[in-house]
Amino acid sequence: MKSLDGKVALVTGGARGIGAAVVRAFAAEGASVLITDVLVDEGRALQEEIGAPARFYAEDVTNEADWTAAVTAAEREFGPVSLLVNNAGILEFGSIEETDPRTFRHVIDVNLFGPWLGMRAVAPSMRRAGGGVILNVSSTAGLMGYAALDAYVASKWGLRGLTKAAALDLAADHIRVCSIHPGPISTPMTAGMDDSVIADQPIARYGTPEEVARMAVFLAAEATYSTGSEFVVDGGATTGSTVLAGSED
Template sequence: MKRLTEQVAIVTGGARGIGAAIARLLAAEGAAVVVADVLDAEGAASAAELGGRSRYVHLDVTSEEGWKAVVAETERELGPVSVLVNNAGIVEWATIEEQTLESFRRVVDVNLQGAWLGIRTAVPSLRRAGGGVIVNMSSSAGLTGYAGVGAYVASKWGLRGLTKTAALELGADRIRVCSVHPGVVHTAMTADIDESFASGQPIPRFGEPEEVARMVAFIIAEATYSTGTEFVLDGGATTGTPAALPSVR
Protein backbone atom coordinates (compact mmCIF):
# COMPACT_ATOMS: atom_id res chain seq x y z
CA MET A 1 0.00 0.00 0.00
CA LYS A 2 1.38 3.42 -0.98
CA ARG A 3 1.65 5.70 2.05
CA LEU A 4 1.82 9.15 0.42
CA THR A 5 -0.84 9.18 -2.29
CA GLU A 6 -2.41 12.44 -1.08
CA GLN A 7 0.88 14.34 -0.67
CA VAL A 8 2.41 17.10 -2.79
CA ALA A 9 6.13 17.40 -2.08
CA ILE A 10 8.91 19.81 -3.00
CA VAL A 11 12.41 18.32 -2.74
CA THR A 12 15.29 20.76 -3.12
CA GLY A 13 18.62 19.52 -4.39
CA GLY A 14 16.61 16.75 -6.01
CA ALA A 15 18.71 16.38 -9.14
CA ARG A 16 21.14 13.83 -7.73
CA GLY A 17 22.44 12.10 -4.64
CA ILE A 18 20.31 12.11 -1.50
CA GLY A 19 17.74 14.47 -3.01
CA ALA A 20 17.17 12.27 -6.05
CA ALA A 21 16.82 9.20 -3.82
CA ILE A 22 14.24 11.01 -1.68
CA ALA A 23 12.30 12.12 -4.75
CA ARG A 24 12.26 8.55 -6.13
CA LEU A 25 10.98 7.05 -2.90
CA LEU A 26 8.32 9.70 -2.27
CA ALA A 27 7.06 9.25 -5.83
CA ALA A 28 7.07 5.47 -5.42
CA GLU A 29 4.95 5.96 -2.29
CA GLY A 30 2.41 7.88 -4.38
CA ALA A 31 3.34 11.53 -3.80
CA ALA A 32 3.40 14.17 -6.50
CA VAL A 33 7.01 15.38 -6.36
CA VAL A 34 8.51 18.64 -7.55
CA VAL A 35 12.26 18.18 -8.06
CA ALA A 36 13.86 21.58 -7.48
CA ASP A 37 17.52 22.28 -8.30
CA VAL A 38 19.93 24.46 -10.26
CA LEU A 39 21.25 21.45 -12.20
CA ASP A 40 18.73 21.61 -15.00
CA ALA A 41 19.75 18.63 -17.14
CA GLU A 42 20.17 16.29 -14.16
CA GLY A 43 17.05 17.62 -12.46
CA ALA A 44 14.89 17.13 -15.56
CA ALA A 45 16.23 13.59 -15.92
CA SER A 46 15.52 12.87 -12.26
CA ALA A 47 11.94 14.10 -12.56
CA ALA A 48 11.37 12.23 -15.84
CA GLU A 49 12.39 9.02 -14.09
CA LEU A 50 9.62 9.55 -11.52
CA GLY A 51 6.77 9.76 -14.01
CA GLY A 52 3.22 10.40 -12.84
CA ARG A 53 2.48 13.91 -11.62
CA SER A 54 6.10 14.71 -10.83
CA ARG A 55 8.09 17.45 -12.54
CA TYR A 56 11.29 19.49 -12.45
CA VAL A 57 11.57 23.20 -11.66
CA HIS A 58 14.68 25.38 -11.61
CA LEU A 59 15.32 26.80 -8.14
CA ASP A 60 18.21 28.68 -6.60
CA VAL A 61 17.29 28.24 -2.93
CA THR A 62 18.96 31.55 -2.03
CA SER A 63 16.42 33.43 -4.18
CA GLU A 64 13.25 34.62 -2.46
CA GLU A 65 11.59 35.25 -5.83
CA GLY A 66 12.63 31.79 -6.97
CA TRP A 67 10.95 30.22 -3.96
CA LYS A 68 7.76 32.21 -4.52
CA ALA A 69 7.63 31.07 -8.12
CA VAL A 70 8.17 27.38 -7.27
CA VAL A 71 5.50 27.31 -4.57
CA ALA A 72 3.04 29.17 -6.80
CA GLU A 73 3.65 26.81 -9.72
CA THR A 74 3.32 23.77 -7.46
CA GLU A 75 -0.03 24.98 -6.12
CA ARG A 76 -1.28 25.85 -9.59
CA GLU A 77 -0.30 22.54 -11.18
CA LEU A 78 -0.56 20.03 -8.31
CA GLY A 79 -2.32 21.63 -5.36
CA PRO A 80 -1.14 22.95 -1.99
CA VAL A 81 2.26 21.83 -0.75
CA SER A 82 2.03 19.28 2.07
CA VAL A 83 5.68 18.16 2.23
CA LEU A 84 8.82 20.28 1.99
CA VAL A 85 12.23 18.60 2.03
CA ASN A 86 14.99 21.20 2.40
CA ASN A 87 17.82 19.04 1.09
CA ALA A 88 19.89 21.42 -1.08
CA GLY A 89 23.37 21.94 0.34
CA ILE A 90 26.98 22.64 -0.51
CA VAL A 91 30.34 22.28 1.21
CA GLU A 92 33.55 24.23 0.67
CA TRP A 93 36.71 22.79 2.19
CA ALA A 94 38.84 25.24 4.15
CA THR A 95 40.07 25.86 7.66
CA ILE A 96 38.65 28.89 9.47
CA GLU A 97 41.85 30.81 8.71
CA GLU A 98 41.86 29.83 5.04
CA GLN A 99 38.19 30.37 4.21
CA THR A 100 37.19 33.66 2.61
CA LEU A 101 34.20 35.67 3.75
CA GLU A 102 32.56 35.11 0.38
CA SER A 103 32.99 31.34 0.68
CA PHE A 104 31.60 31.28 4.22
CA ARG A 105 28.57 33.31 3.20
CA ARG A 106 27.96 31.13 0.13
CA VAL A 107 27.75 27.95 2.24
CA VAL A 108 25.52 29.52 4.88
CA ASP A 109 23.30 31.15 2.25
CA VAL A 110 22.56 27.83 0.56
CA ASN A 111 22.46 25.50 3.54
CA LEU A 112 20.74 27.68 6.13
CA GLN A 113 19.21 30.76 4.54
CA GLY A 114 17.88 28.62 1.69
CA ALA A 115 15.99 26.40 4.11
CA TRP A 116 14.71 29.42 6.05
CA LEU A 117 13.39 30.95 2.83
CA GLY A 118 11.78 27.65 1.89
CA ILE A 119 9.98 27.33 5.21
CA ARG A 120 8.83 30.93 5.22
CA THR A 121 7.55 30.75 1.64
CA ALA A 122 5.90 27.33 1.83
CA VAL A 123 4.13 27.64 5.18
CA PRO A 124 1.01 29.40 3.80
CA SER A 125 0.64 26.61 1.26
CA LEU A 126 1.09 23.96 3.96
CA ARG A 127 -1.65 25.68 5.95
CA ARG A 128 -3.94 25.55 2.91
CA ALA A 129 -3.19 21.82 2.69
CA GLY A 130 -4.45 21.44 6.25
CA GLY A 131 -0.97 20.79 7.63
CA GLY A 132 2.03 18.76 6.57
CA VAL A 133 5.67 17.97 7.18
CA ILE A 134 8.91 19.88 6.72
CA VAL A 135 12.12 17.85 6.74
CA ASN A 136 15.40 19.76 6.99
CA MET A 137 18.54 17.93 5.89
CA SER A 138 21.14 18.72 8.52
CA SER A 139 24.12 16.41 9.09
CA SER A 140 26.19 14.68 11.73
CA ALA A 141 28.08 17.99 11.38
CA GLY A 142 25.03 19.54 13.02
CA LEU A 143 25.70 17.43 16.11
CA THR A 144 29.47 17.75 16.49
CA GLY A 145 32.44 19.50 14.91
CA TYR A 146 34.65 18.53 11.99
CA ALA A 147 37.93 20.22 11.12
CA GLY A 148 38.22 21.93 7.77
CA VAL A 149 34.52 22.63 7.14
CA GLY A 150 33.64 25.36 9.61
CA ALA A 151 31.02 27.06 7.44
CA TYR A 152 29.33 23.74 6.72
CA VAL A 153 29.29 22.80 10.42
CA ALA A 154 27.93 26.22 11.39
CA SER A 155 25.18 26.01 8.77
CA LYS A 156 24.11 22.52 9.85
CA TRP A 157 24.02 23.45 13.56
CA GLY A 158 21.97 26.48 12.54
CA LEU A 159 19.56 24.33 10.57
CA ARG A 160 19.14 22.07 13.58
CA GLY A 161 18.14 25.08 15.69
CA LEU A 162 15.89 26.52 12.99
CA THR A 163 14.07 23.19 12.90
CA LYS A 164 13.24 23.38 16.59
CA THR A 165 11.99 26.97 16.36
CA ALA A 166 9.84 26.14 13.34
CA ALA A 167 8.39 23.12 15.16
CA LEU A 168 7.37 25.34 18.08
CA GLU A 169 5.87 28.02 15.85
CA LEU A 170 4.01 25.74 13.44
CA GLY A 171 2.66 22.97 15.64
CA ALA A 172 -0.70 24.70 16.05
CA ASP A 173 -1.03 24.62 12.25
CA ARG A 174 -0.61 20.82 12.18
CA ILE A 175 2.81 21.26 10.55
CA ARG A 176 5.55 18.99 11.85
CA VAL A 177 9.20 19.96 11.38
CA CYS A 178 12.09 17.53 11.86
CA SER A 179 15.78 17.39 11.00
CA VAL A 180 17.73 14.51 9.52
CA HIS A 181 21.41 14.07 10.38
CA PRO A 182 23.24 11.77 7.96
CA GLY A 183 26.87 10.93 8.43
CA VAL A 184 29.12 10.37 5.45
CA VAL A 185 27.03 9.11 2.52
CA HIS A 186 28.06 8.12 -1.02
CA THR A 187 27.27 11.28 -3.04
CA ALA A 188 29.10 13.70 -5.30
CA MET A 189 29.84 15.80 -2.21
CA THR A 190 31.82 12.98 -0.60
CA ALA A 191 33.48 11.61 -3.74
CA ASP A 192 36.91 12.84 -2.66
CA ILE A 193 36.70 11.46 0.89
CA ASP A 194 38.57 8.19 1.38
CA GLU A 195 36.52 5.20 2.51
CA SER A 196 38.78 4.92 5.57
CA PHE A 197 36.96 8.00 6.94
CA ALA A 198 34.26 5.65 8.25
CA SER A 199 36.60 2.98 9.60
CA GLY A 200 36.31 4.11 13.22
CA GLN A 201 32.51 4.07 13.28
CA PRO A 202 30.51 1.26 14.91
CA ILE A 203 29.11 0.65 11.40
CA PRO A 204 32.37 1.06 9.47
CA ARG A 205 31.09 2.10 6.04
CA PHE A 206 29.59 5.02 4.16
CA GLY A 207 25.82 5.29 4.06
CA GLU A 208 23.78 5.16 0.85
CA PRO A 209 21.33 7.81 -0.37
CA GLU A 210 18.51 5.28 -0.30
CA GLU A 211 19.02 4.78 3.44
CA VAL A 212 18.51 8.49 4.02
CA ALA A 213 15.47 8.48 1.74
CA ARG A 214 13.86 5.72 3.79
CA MET A 215 14.33 7.80 6.94
CA VAL A 216 12.69 10.81 5.30
CA ALA A 217 9.71 8.72 4.13
CA PHE A 218 9.37 7.32 7.65
CA ILE A 219 9.29 10.82 9.15
CA ILE A 220 6.59 11.91 6.72
CA ALA A 221 4.40 8.82 6.82
CA GLU A 222 4.98 7.18 10.19
CA ALA A 223 6.56 9.53 12.75
CA THR A 224 3.28 11.33 13.32
CA TYR A 225 4.01 12.18 16.99
CA SER A 226 7.45 13.63 16.28
CA THR A 227 8.26 17.29 15.73
CA GLY A 228 11.39 19.29 16.46
CA THR A 229 13.13 15.92 16.49
CA GLU A 230 16.60 14.95 15.26
CA PHE A 231 16.76 11.72 13.29
CA VAL A 232 20.38 10.51 13.14
CA LEU A 233 21.78 7.96 10.68
CA ASP A 234 25.55 8.24 10.84
CA GLY A 235 26.81 4.71 11.38
CA GLY A 236 27.25 5.58 15.05
CA ALA A 237 29.91 8.21 14.33
CA THR A 238 28.60 10.73 16.85
CA THR A 239 28.25 8.20 19.67
CA GLY A 240 31.94 8.73 20.49
CA THR A 241 33.72 11.85 21.63
CA PRO A 242 34.44 14.51 18.97
CA ALA A 243 38.17 14.01 19.52
CA ALA A 244 37.83 10.39 18.37
CA LEU A 245 36.15 11.31 15.11
CA PRO A 246 38.22 11.40 11.92
CA SER A 247 39.03 14.78 10.40
CA VAL A 248 37.96 15.68 6.89
CA ARG A 249 41.42 17.15 6.29
Protein backbone atom coordinates in the same frame (compact mmCIF):
# COMPACT_ATOMS: atom_id res chain seq x y z
CA MET B 1 -2.86 2.31 -0.13
CA LYS B 2 0.61 3.80 -0.25
CA SER B 3 1.91 5.79 2.72
CA LEU B 4 2.11 9.15 0.89
CA ASP B 5 -0.94 8.88 -1.37
CA GLY B 6 -2.40 12.32 -2.06
CA LYS B 7 0.60 14.22 -0.68
CA VAL B 8 2.35 16.97 -2.62
CA ALA B 9 6.10 17.26 -1.97
CA LEU B 10 8.73 19.83 -2.85
CA VAL B 11 12.30 18.51 -2.68
CA THR B 12 15.22 20.92 -3.08
CA GLY B 13 18.57 19.70 -4.37
CA GLY B 14 16.46 16.91 -5.82
CA ALA B 15 18.38 16.25 -9.01
CA ARG B 16 20.97 13.87 -7.58
CA GLY B 17 22.33 12.24 -4.42
CA ILE B 18 20.14 12.19 -1.33
CA GLY B 19 17.60 14.52 -2.92
CA ALA B 20 17.05 12.26 -5.92
CA ALA B 21 16.68 9.23 -3.65
CA VAL B 22 14.03 11.09 -1.63
CA VAL B 23 12.20 12.06 -4.83
CA ARG B 24 12.13 8.44 -6.00
CA ALA B 25 11.03 7.15 -2.59
CA PHE B 26 8.26 9.73 -2.20
CA ALA B 27 6.96 9.06 -5.71
CA ALA B 28 7.03 5.30 -5.08
CA GLU B 29 4.90 5.90 -1.97
CA GLY B 30 2.28 7.80 -3.95
CA ALA B 31 3.33 11.45 -3.57
CA SER B 32 3.41 13.99 -6.37
CA VAL B 33 6.83 15.65 -6.29
CA LEU B 34 8.21 18.96 -7.50
CA ILE B 35 11.96 18.47 -7.96
CA THR B 36 13.95 21.68 -7.65
CA ASP B 37 17.64 22.22 -8.27
CA VAL B 38 20.16 24.40 -10.08
CA LEU B 39 21.26 21.26 -11.98
CA VAL B 40 18.80 21.58 -14.82
CA ASP B 41 19.87 18.69 -17.06
CA GLU B 42 19.98 16.20 -14.19
CA GLY B 43 16.68 17.45 -12.81
CA ARG B 44 14.92 17.06 -16.14
CA ALA B 45 16.40 13.59 -16.59
CA LEU B 46 15.00 12.53 -13.20
CA GLN B 47 11.59 13.92 -14.14
CA GLU B 48 11.67 11.82 -17.32
CA GLU B 49 12.70 8.75 -15.33
CA ILE B 50 9.86 9.05 -12.81
CA GLY B 51 7.15 10.27 -15.16
CA ALA B 52 3.79 11.80 -14.28
CA PRO B 53 4.15 12.04 -10.46
CA ALA B 54 7.15 14.39 -10.85
CA ARG B 55 7.91 17.78 -12.32
CA PHE B 56 11.21 19.65 -12.42
CA TYR B 57 11.56 23.34 -11.64
CA ALA B 58 14.87 25.23 -11.72
CA GLU B 59 15.39 26.98 -8.38
CA ASP B 60 18.15 28.82 -6.55
CA VAL B 61 17.22 28.28 -2.90
CA THR B 62 18.92 31.54 -1.88
CA ASN B 63 16.50 33.54 -4.05
CA GLU B 64 13.20 34.49 -2.41
CA ALA B 65 11.45 35.02 -5.76
CA ASP B 66 12.47 31.50 -6.86
CA TRP B 67 10.87 30.08 -3.74
CA THR B 68 7.62 31.92 -4.38
CA ALA B 69 7.60 30.69 -7.96
CA ALA B 70 8.42 27.09 -6.95
CA VAL B 71 5.54 26.90 -4.46
CA THR B 72 3.21 28.45 -7.05
CA ALA B 73 4.36 25.85 -9.61
CA ALA B 74 3.77 22.99 -7.16
CA GLU B 75 0.25 24.22 -6.40
CA ARG B 76 -0.52 24.73 -10.09
CA GLU B 77 0.69 21.23 -11.01
CA PHE B 78 -0.48 19.22 -8.02
CA GLY B 79 -2.22 21.28 -5.32
CA PRO B 80 -1.15 22.68 -1.92
CA VAL B 81 2.22 21.49 -0.67
CA SER B 82 2.12 19.08 2.27
CA LEU B 83 5.77 17.96 2.33
CA LEU B 84 8.95 20.04 2.07
CA VAL B 85 12.43 18.51 2.10
CA ASN B 86 15.12 21.18 2.42
CA ASN B 87 17.94 19.08 1.03
CA ALA B 88 19.93 21.51 -1.17
CA GLY B 89 23.36 22.08 0.32
CA ILE B 90 27.01 22.71 -0.44
CA LEU B 91 30.27 21.82 1.28
CA GLU B 92 33.45 23.88 1.24
CA PHE B 93 36.63 22.78 2.99
CA GLY B 94 38.66 25.31 4.93
CA SER B 95 39.59 26.34 8.46
CA ILE B 96 38.66 29.70 9.95
CA GLU B 97 41.84 31.29 8.59
CA GLU B 98 41.66 29.57 5.22
CA THR B 99 38.04 30.34 4.40
CA ASP B 100 37.39 33.75 2.89
CA PRO B 101 34.30 35.73 3.96
CA ARG B 102 32.55 35.37 0.60
CA THR B 103 32.81 31.56 0.73
CA PHE B 104 31.62 31.43 4.34
CA ARG B 105 28.58 33.55 3.56
CA HIS B 106 27.76 31.50 0.46
CA VAL B 107 27.70 28.26 2.47
CA ILE B 108 25.45 29.89 5.08
CA ASP B 109 23.19 31.27 2.35
CA VAL B 110 22.64 27.90 0.67
CA ASN B 111 22.58 25.64 3.74
CA LEU B 112 20.76 27.84 6.26
CA PHE B 113 19.19 30.92 4.67
CA GLY B 114 17.77 28.80 1.85
CA PRO B 115 15.84 26.46 4.17
CA TRP B 116 14.57 29.46 6.15
CA LEU B 117 13.26 31.01 2.93
CA GLY B 118 11.71 27.68 2.02
CA MET B 119 9.83 27.23 5.28
CA ARG B 120 8.63 30.80 5.08
CA ALA B 121 7.42 30.32 1.50
CA VAL B 122 5.72 26.97 2.00
CA ALA B 123 3.92 27.61 5.30
CA PRO B 124 0.82 29.27 3.74
CA SER B 125 0.50 26.41 1.24
CA MET B 126 0.72 23.85 4.04
CA ARG B 127 -2.03 25.68 5.90
CA ARG B 128 -4.17 25.34 2.79
CA ALA B 129 -3.33 21.64 2.76
CA GLY B 130 -4.48 21.31 6.37
CA GLY B 131 -0.97 20.69 7.71
CA GLY B 132 2.29 19.19 6.60
CA VAL B 133 5.80 17.99 7.32
CA ILE B 134 9.07 19.86 6.81
CA LEU B 135 12.29 17.86 6.81
CA ASN B 136 15.53 19.82 7.02
CA VAL B 137 18.56 17.81 5.91
CA SER B 138 21.31 18.78 8.33
CA SER B 139 24.32 16.53 8.96
CA THR B 140 26.36 14.91 11.69
CA ALA B 141 28.15 18.27 11.34
CA GLY B 142 25.06 19.68 13.03
CA LEU B 143 25.75 17.47 16.05
CA MET B 144 29.54 17.68 16.40
CA GLY B 145 32.46 19.70 15.10
CA TYR B 146 34.77 18.88 12.20
CA ALA B 147 38.12 20.53 11.56
CA ALA B 148 38.47 22.48 8.30
CA LEU B 149 34.71 22.54 7.76
CA ASP B 150 33.93 25.68 9.71
CA ALA B 151 31.32 27.17 7.37
CA TYR B 152 29.59 23.83 6.83
CA VAL B 153 29.49 23.02 10.54
CA ALA B 154 28.11 26.47 11.37
CA SER B 155 25.40 26.13 8.73
CA LYS B 156 24.31 22.66 9.83
CA TRP B 157 24.21 23.52 13.54
CA GLY B 158 22.19 26.57 12.58
CA LEU B 159 19.75 24.44 10.59
CA ARG B 160 19.32 22.12 13.56
CA GLY B 161 18.40 25.08 15.77
CA LEU B 162 16.18 26.64 13.13
CA THR B 163 14.29 23.34 12.91
CA LYS B 164 13.41 23.53 16.60
CA ALA B 165 12.28 27.15 16.39
CA ALA B 166 10.17 26.44 13.31
CA ALA B 167 8.61 23.40 14.98
CA LEU B 168 7.37 25.69 17.76
CA ASP B 169 6.24 28.41 15.37
CA LEU B 170 4.25 26.09 13.11
CA ALA B 171 2.83 23.51 15.52
CA ALA B 172 -0.53 25.27 15.77
CA ASP B 173 -0.92 24.86 12.00
CA HIS B 174 -0.41 21.07 12.25
CA ILE B 175 2.99 21.35 10.60
CA ARG B 176 5.73 19.10 11.96
CA VAL B 177 9.38 20.08 11.46
CA CYS B 178 12.27 17.65 11.98
CA SER B 179 15.93 17.49 11.02
CA ILE B 180 17.75 14.56 9.42
CA HIS B 181 21.45 14.16 10.17
CA PRO B 182 23.23 11.96 7.62
CA GLY B 183 26.78 10.84 8.24
CA PRO B 184 29.11 9.75 5.43
CA ILE B 185 26.78 9.00 2.52
CA SER B 186 27.98 7.92 -0.91
CA THR B 187 27.02 10.93 -3.06
CA PRO B 188 28.79 13.27 -5.49
CA MET B 189 29.51 15.55 -2.51
CA THR B 190 31.59 12.86 -0.77
CA ALA B 191 33.19 11.42 -3.92
CA GLY B 192 36.66 12.76 -3.05
CA MET B 193 36.76 11.36 0.49
CA ASP B 194 38.70 8.20 1.34
CA ASP B 195 37.76 5.29 3.60
CA SER B 196 39.49 6.81 6.64
CA VAL B 197 36.26 8.78 7.11
CA ILE B 198 34.30 5.62 7.96
CA ALA B 199 37.03 3.35 9.39
CA ASP B 200 36.28 4.01 13.07
CA GLN B 201 32.48 3.97 13.02
CA PRO B 202 30.47 0.89 14.12
CA ILE B 203 29.02 0.31 10.64
CA ALA B 204 32.26 0.79 8.74
CA ARG B 205 30.96 1.74 5.32
CA TYR B 206 29.44 4.69 3.54
CA GLY B 207 25.68 4.91 3.74
CA THR B 208 23.51 5.06 0.65
CA PRO B 209 21.14 7.87 -0.37
CA GLU B 210 18.35 5.30 -0.28
CA GLU B 211 18.95 4.69 3.43
CA VAL B 212 18.44 8.40 4.10
CA ALA B 213 15.38 8.43 1.85
CA ARG B 214 13.79 5.63 3.87
CA MET B 215 14.19 7.78 6.98
CA ALA B 216 12.53 10.67 5.15
CA VAL B 217 9.56 8.49 4.19
CA PHE B 218 9.20 7.33 7.80
CA LEU B 219 9.25 10.89 9.12
CA ALA B 220 6.80 12.09 6.49
CA ALA B 221 4.32 9.25 6.92
CA GLU B 222 4.71 7.56 10.28
CA ALA B 223 6.45 9.80 12.84
CA THR B 224 3.24 11.61 13.75
CA TYR B 225 4.30 12.33 17.36
CA SER B 226 7.69 13.80 16.45
CA THR B 227 8.51 17.44 15.84
CA GLY B 228 11.57 19.56 16.53
CA SER B 229 13.57 16.33 16.75
CA GLU B 230 16.84 15.09 15.23
CA PHE B 231 17.03 11.80 13.36
CA VAL B 232 20.49 10.42 12.69
CA VAL B 233 21.51 8.20 9.74
CA ASP B 234 25.25 7.86 10.27
CA GLY B 235 26.38 4.25 10.70
CA GLY B 236 26.96 5.05 14.37
CA ALA B 237 29.56 7.75 13.59
CA THR B 238 28.36 10.01 16.41
CA THR B 239 28.08 7.17 18.92
CA GLY B 240 31.66 7.45 20.14
CA SER B 241 35.18 6.25 19.45
CA THR B 242 36.86 2.87 19.89
CA VAL B 243 40.37 4.35 19.66
CA LEU B 244 41.13 3.78 23.37
CA ALA B 245 39.50 0.36 23.61
CA GLY B 246 41.99 -2.18 24.90
CA SER B 247 44.72 0.36 25.57
CA GLU B 248 46.93 -0.08 28.61
CA ASP B 249 47.75 2.52 31.26
